[in-house]
Amino acid sequence: MTASEYQIFSCLLGGAVGDALGAEIEFWPLARIQDRFPDGLQELPPHAGQVGAITDDTQMTLFSAEGLIRAAVRQDERGICHPASVVHHALLRWLVTQGVQPGMDIDNTGLIQDQRLHAQRAPGNTCLSALRATRQFGAPARNESKGCGTIMRVAPVAFVAPEHIRDLGLETSALTHGHRTGQEAAAAWALILADLARDMDPESAAIRVVDSFGAETANSIRAALTAPRDAKLETVESLGGGWVAEEALAIALYACLCARDFQHGLQIAVTHGGDSDSTGAIAGNALGLLFPDQVQSHRWAAQVECGDLIRDISHDLALAISGQVAGFRREYPGF
DSSP: OOHHHHHHHHHHHHHHHHHHHHHTTTTOOHHHHHHHOTTOOOSOOOBTTBTTOOOHHHHHHHHHHHHHHHHHHHHHHHSOOOHHHHHHHHHHHHHHHTTOOOSSOOOOOGGGGOGGGGOOOOOOHHHHHHHHHOOSTTOOOOSOOOBTTTGGGOGGGGGSOHHHHHHHHHHHHHTTOOOHHHHHHHHHHHHHHHHHHTTOOHHHHHHHHGGGSOHHHHHHHHHHHHSOTTOOHHHHHTTOOSSBHHHHHHHHHHHHHHOSSHHHHHHHHHOSSSOHHHHHHHHHHHHHHHSHHHHHHSHHHHHSTTHHHHHHHHHHHHHHHTTOOSSOSSOOOOO
8 A cells, every 4th residue: 555545545534434433423412422422432333223334424525536536537538627527427426326316417337336325324405405406517506505515525635736625625615515615614624634644733734724715714723723622522512513614624623633542533523412423524534644553453444334445445546646547446437
């Protein structure tokens, strides 16, 4: 496994583990979580009848990565490509897995063939409605949503060429969410992840981007940076519920700033009365980069659903980003 593949796999696997840790307790008020898990979350709670079940967060992350891989194939074959459009096509294939037919023709190859990804785990209404309404690859969504559906799937963008991360983060987020803050929070997180992959610490990475975006995104980053590093439940709750992108960014960043290790960081990220699977997935992407050896050896990693797909996609994304479009473990049409 190359260095880049190791990082991508750690990032995507960490996100899947965080997703699985928070899936069952999404929508639970904090008091219920504390009552059910008085010693904190020490194991992955069963969800949808199985331990380690992933949700739409990890599903959409994998399809986004597949889109980036296909974009690299198309660029290699034709010399021209609009990556956001190819990612859009991939997300429309995900839409089909959720039992919804898009309003335009798509292919049925790749991840869409894996029946495990057809599980419907409370997918976000904004993502569903925006994708169902689209009539052109790459066209931005026509809504004013800034939900966390932008940031929970952005991790693969962190590994493209540095000069393209911000714009691609914005463009791929706009495919489903029309509010600028939702797009900016995702782009900011992709940039932070990219810096973590270059061994920057999370505080420095956050400070580096804080003044590059609008007020809502900047304020969420500052809230995480200035909150007491006590990892108390009330401190996490003060950052919001994670339902909107900038709050999810703040919670994930705060978890990373406080984390003693991979497990501790995830426990911070999901233990609140909000969108626990999404904040777990988002934080998990970063914690995977901060503690790569821990995430890959953790007992939860062996339990997480679709671990083989995550490994294969990570391998292929690493090759695609490095310009090697041979040696893939899966087949990718050019679009």
